[in-house]
Amino acid sequence: MTTSSTGTGEVDPAVLAELTRLRDSIDNIDAAVVHMLAERFKATQQVGHLKAAHRLPPADPAREGRQIARLRALAEDAKLDPAFAEKFLNFIVAEVIRHHERIAETAPGTTPPAG
Numbered sequence: 001m002t003t004s005s006t007g008t009g010e011v012d013p014a015v016l017a018e019l020t021r022l023r024d025s026i027d028n029i030d031a032a033v034v035h036m037l038a039e040r041f042k043a044t045q046q047v048g049h050l051k052a053a054h055r056l057p058p059a060d061p062a063r064e065g066r067q068i069a070r071l072r073a074l075a076e077d078a079k080l081d082p083a084f085a086e087k088f089l090n091f092i093v094a095e096v097i098r099h100h101e102r103i104a105e106t107a108p109g110t111t112p113p114a115g
């Protein structure tokens with residue numbers, strides 16, 4: 001068995017170096033996720049304004065169903081838990097729908113669609 005400490009209460013420097021290398025990679029991935037989410041929300045905000053201007057409902061469950069099926073398949077291919085991929089998409093979409101509802105309530109010259 002490999003040991004992760006030097007026996008003096010200190011962590012082996014090689015282990016610390018590997019931990020730092022992996023965490024650098026995690027930090028880069030987290031930054032990419034933030035940037036990708038920011039781009040996605042820029043696009044969905046525009047969808048929200050388009051929907052409000054044309055009195056379309058904030059949510060589109062049929063579209064969401066297709067996105068979930070597609071994402072689950074992509075997740076399986078990528079060896080990511082499809083249930084997690086679905087939960088993650090639902091979390092984001094719920095926030096988008098909240099934004100769309102707010103846009104519809106506040107868009108000038110529009111009355112929110114009923115229901």
Ligand SMILES: C=C(O[C@@H]1C=C(C(=O)O)C=C[C@H]1O)C(=O)O
Nearest residue numbers: 044047058059060063064093096
């Ligand atoms: C962005 C849209 O609005 C909502 C949000 C979605 C999303 O974040 O992907 C998908 C469907 C809609 O419920 C859309 O209709 O395309």
